Amino acid sequence: MLKRLPESMSVAPPMHDRLNAPGIDGPSERRTAAVIGSGFGGLAAAIRLQALGFQTTCYEARDKPGGRAYVYEDEGFTFDAGPTVITAPHCLEELFALSGRSMNDYVELLPVSPFYRLRWADGTEFDYVGSEAELLTQIRRLSPADVDGYKRFADYTRKVFDKGYVELGAAPFLRFRDMIAVTPDLIRLRAQSSVYKTVSRFIKNEYLRQAFSFHPLLVGGNPMDTSSIYTLIHWIEREWGVFFPKGGTGALIRGLVRLFTDMGGTLELNAPVARADVWQDAATGRTRHRLSAKDQPNRDFDVVVSNADVHHTYANIYKHVDGADARRRKLERMDWSMSLFVMYFGTNRRYQDIAHHTILFGPRFKGLLKDIFYGNKLPEDFSLYLHAPTITDESLAPPGGEAFYVLSPVPHLGRADLDWENIAPQYGDAILATLEDYLPELRSSIVTRRHFTPRDFHSELNAYHGSAFSVAPKLTQSAFFRPHNRDGKIPGLYIVGAGTHPGAGVPGVVNTAKATAAVVAHDYGMVPA
Numbered sequence: 001m002l003k004r005l006p007e008s009m010s011v012a013p014p015m016h017d018r019l020n021a022p023g024i025d026g027p028s029e030r031r032t033a034a035v036i037g038s039g040f041g042g043l044a045a046a047i048r049l050q051a052l053g054f055q056t057t058c059y060e061a062r063d064k065p066g067g068r069a070y071v072y073e074d075e076g077f078t079f080d081a082g083p084t085v086i087t088a089p090h091c092l093e094e095l096f097a098l099s100g101r102s103m104n105d106y107v108e109l110l111p112v113s114p115f116y117r118l119r120w121a122d123g124t125e126f127d128y129v130g131s132e133a134e135l136l137t138q139i140r141r142l143s144p145a146d147v148d149g150y151k152r153f154a155d156y157t158r159k160v161f162d163k164g165y166v167e168l169g170a171a172p173f174l175r176f177r178d179m180i181a182v183t184p185d186l187i188r189l190r191a192q193s194s195v196y197k198t199v200s201r202f203i204k205n206e207y208l209r210q211a212f213s214f215h216p217l218l219v220g221g222n223p224m225d226t227s228s229i230y231t232l233i234h235w236i237e238r239e240w241g242v243f244f245p246k247g248g249t250g251a252l253i254r255g256l257v258r259l260f261t262d263m264g265g266t267l268e269l270n271a272p273v274a275r276a277d278v279w280q281d282a283a284t285g286r287t288r289h290r291l292s293a294k295d296q297p298n299r300d301f302d303v304v305v306s307n308a309d310v311h312h313t314y315a316n317i318y319k320h321v322d323g324a325d326a327r328r329r330k331l332e333r334m335d336w337s338m339s340l341f342v343m344y345f346g347t348n349r350r351y352q353d354i355a356h357h358t359i360l361f362g363p364r365f366k367g368l369l370k371d372i373f374y375g376n377k378l379p380e381d382f383s384l385y386l387h388a389p390t391i392t393d394e395s396l397a398p399p400g401g402e403a404f405y406v407l408s409p410v411p412h413l414g415r416a417d418l419d420w421e422n423i424a425p426q427y428g429d430a431i432l433a434t435l436e437d438y439l440p441e442l443r444s445s446i447v448t449r450r451h452f453t454p455r456d457f458h459s460e461l462n463a464y465h466g467s468a469f470s471v472a473p474k475l476t477q478s479a480f481f482r483p484h485n486r487d488g489k490i491p492g493l494y495i496v497g498a499g500t501h502p503g504a505g506v507p508g509v510v511n512t513a514k515a516t517a518a519v520v521a522h523d524y525g526m527v528p529a
Contacts, residue, residue: 030055031524033303034291036273036317039067040083040506041497042307043256044095044513050263051098052517052526054303058265059293061272061462064250065257067307068461068468071250074448076398077346079405080249081452084387085218085357087236088165088507089243091514095256099263106255109243110392116242117355118211119438121363126211127355130241143205153202153212153231154238160228161235165507172485172501172515191227191475198228210365217409219504220337220469222373224366227475236507244356244392271296276304276317278490287491303492303520310471310483310499311464323489334477337469337504338372339412339454341420343428344405347445351388351402358386360438372409376416378423382408384431386438401447406431413454414465420453470498478503485516486523494520 033054035046043065046058064070068082086092089109096103103109114127126142129135132154139150190198196213203209215233216226245252257267275292289304306313311331318324362368362383371379387405390397397403408431410416428451436442454466463470471477482501487493496512498504503512 031302032057032300033305033520034059034289034299034301035305035307035496036291036313037061037067037307037497038065038253038257038267039307039497039509040069040253040256041509041512042067042305043253043260044510045305045307045494045496045516046265047095047098047256047260047263048513048517049303049305049520050260050265052521052524056260056265057299057301058260058267059271059273059291059296060267060269062460063270065267065269066250066253069249069253071248071253072344072450074344074450075346077401077403077448078248078250078396079344079346079403079450080387080389081342081344081405083249083506084244084389084405086243086245086249086252086506087233088240090240091507091510092252092256094514095510096259099259101259101262103255106259107252108246109252110246112242112244112356112392114355114357115237116357116359118207118214118359118361120207120361124207126207128211130238132238139208143203143208146203146205146208149202149204150208150212153199154234156198156202157231157235157238161232161239164229164232165236172519191229193228194224195221195226195228195230196223198231206365210361214359216473219473219508220467220498221473222338222369224369225373226473227478229475229478230473233505242357244389246393248389248393248396268293268296270294273308273317275319276321278318278321278492289492301492303494303524305494305496305516305520307497309462309464310495310497312462313495315464316462318490318493321490323487327483327487327489331464331471331483335472335474336412336414336465336467337472338409339457339463339466340407340452340468341410341424341427341431341454342405342407342452343431343449344403344451345432345446345449346397346404347402347442348400348447349402349441349445350390350400351439354388354391354439356388356391358388358438360384360386360434372411374415375411378410378416378418378427382431382434384408384434386435406435410454412465412467413458418454420455424451424453469504471503473503485512486519 031054033049033056035042035058038058038060046056049056070081072079093103114129116128118126195216199209199213213223216223216230271293273291273293277290281288288300290300292298314324314328362381385407390403432443457463458466483499485500494516496516497509500512502508
C-alpha cells in the first residue's frame with residue numbers, strides 16, 4: 001500500500017522529471033531499484049526500497065554479503081571483519097517493523113558490559129559502563145574532582161543527542177537553507193569546538209578526557225578536530241546500551257539479508273558493478289540506469305542507490321555519465337578518514353578478566369593522533385582496539401579457544417603510501433608483543449592469524465586512499481557539506497553509507513538509508529503505509 005507524501009515534508013524537489021513517478025501520469029508497472037553494495041547501509045536501503053514498493057535487486061561484489069561487515073572462518077574460529085559495536089538497536093528494529101516483522105525472529109542482540117574497558121600504558125584501567133552510578137564510581141576512583149564535571153558533560157551530550165541524533169540524524173540536507181535553519185542550534189551547542197576541547201571544558205583529568213573523547217575514532221574522526229556534535233555517541237550508548245549479535249555481526253547481516261529476501265528482494269553475490277549508464281526511454285520519457293555487473297545480464301533500473309565507496313561510485317561506476325567527473329574532483333579535494341591495520345587471530349586458550357571491547361591507549365595521545373591524521377609515515381607506537389567476542393558468545397571459537405581482532409588506526413594511503421605487503425607481518429608482530437602485557441603468553445597460543453591493511457581497504461573494498469570510514473566527519477564535511485543522499489546532477493542516483501549524511505558507524509549508515517529512502521519516497525510520490 002502506498003499513499004501520498006504530506007506536502008509539508010521538508011525534502012527538496014527532485015532534479016529529474018516527475019513523470020518518472022509511479023501513479024503520477026506515468027506507467028503503472030512496478031518500478032525497479034538497484035542497490036550497489038550489501039553493507040549495513042546498502043541492506044537497510046534495499047529493505048526500505050522494497051517496503052516502498054520497488055522491486056529491488058542488491059548487487060554485492062564479494063562472495064558474502066556485508067561489505068565491511070564481512071566474515072572469515074579459520075580453524076573453527078569465526079571472525080567479524082568489521083563493525084563490532086552495535087548501538088541504537090531501534091534503528092535496526094525499525095527495518096523489520098516496516099514489513100510487520102520482528103527482529104527477534106531473525107537475530108538476537110546480547111548486551112555487553114562494560115561497554116569498553118580502557119587501559120593505559122601504566123596499567124591504569126577504567127570500565128566504561130552504562131549505569132550512571134557505576135560510571136561515577138569509576139570516575140571518582142580516578143579523579144574525585146571530576147564527578148560534577150562529568151555530570152555537566154553528560155547533560156550536554158544529552159542535549160546534543162536530542163538535536164543531532166533524534167531530530168537531525170536521518171534528515172537529508174539537500175539545500176543550503178536546510179543548513180542555515182539549524183545553524184543557531186549548532187552555534188548554541190558550540191559545534192565548532194572539537195570533541196576533545198569540549199570534553200576538556202568539563203573534565204580536567206587527562207585519562208578521563210581521553211576516555212570521553214575517543215568515540216570519534218569509531219567513525220573515522222580525529223577527536224582533536226571532529227565537531228563536538230559527535231559527543232552525542234556518549235549519550236546514544238547511555239540511552240540504549242552496547243550490544244553484540246549472537247553468532248557475531250555476520251549473524252545480523254544474515255538476518256537483514258533474510259528479511260530482504262523474505263520481502264521479495266533479490267541479492268546477487270560475486271557481482272561487482274563495473275559500469276552504469278544513464279539514458280532516456282523515448283517511449284515512456286523515463287530516465288533509466290543500465291548496470292553492467294560481472295556474470296550478470298545488463299539490466300535497467302528506475303532508481304540506483306549506491307552503497308559502494310562514494311569516490312568509486314563516481315570515479316569508476318558512473319565515470320561515463322555527465323556530472324560524475326565534477327563530483328569525483330570535488331571528492332578528491334575533501335579530507336578523508338584514517339585507515340586501519342586490522343589483525344584477526346585465534347588462540348588455543350581462554351583468558352580471564354578481559355572485556356569484550358578493550359581500548360589500549362599508547363604512551364602518546366595527541367601526538368599519535370597528529371601522526372595518524374596528518375603524518376606521512378607509520379607511527380612507531382600505537383593505540384589499539386581489541387575485540388574479544390568469545391567473552392559474550394563462546395560459539396565463535398573452538399572449545400577452550402578465544403577469538404580476537406585488534407585494530408590500529410594508521411594514516412591513509414593518500415598521506416602515507418606504504419609498502420604494506422612487506423610491513424604488515426612485522427607490524428602485526430609488534431602489536432602482538434604489546435598485547436602480551438595484557439594477554440600473557442599470547443604469541444605462543446595463537447593457532448590462526450590474518451591481517452587486513454590500508455592496501456586491502458583499497459583493493460578489496462574500493463576505498464579511496466584505503467580510507468576505512470570514507471569522508472572525514474569534520475564540521476565542514478557534515479550535513480549539507482557532506483556528499484548528498486541524492487545526486488544533484490544524475491537523475492535517479494542516490495547514495496547511502498559512510499560517505500553521505502549522517503556518516504559512519506552502524507547507526508550512522510543505517511540512518512543514511514532512512515534519509516535516502518525518504519528522499520526517494522518524496523521524488524516518486526510515495527511513503528510507506
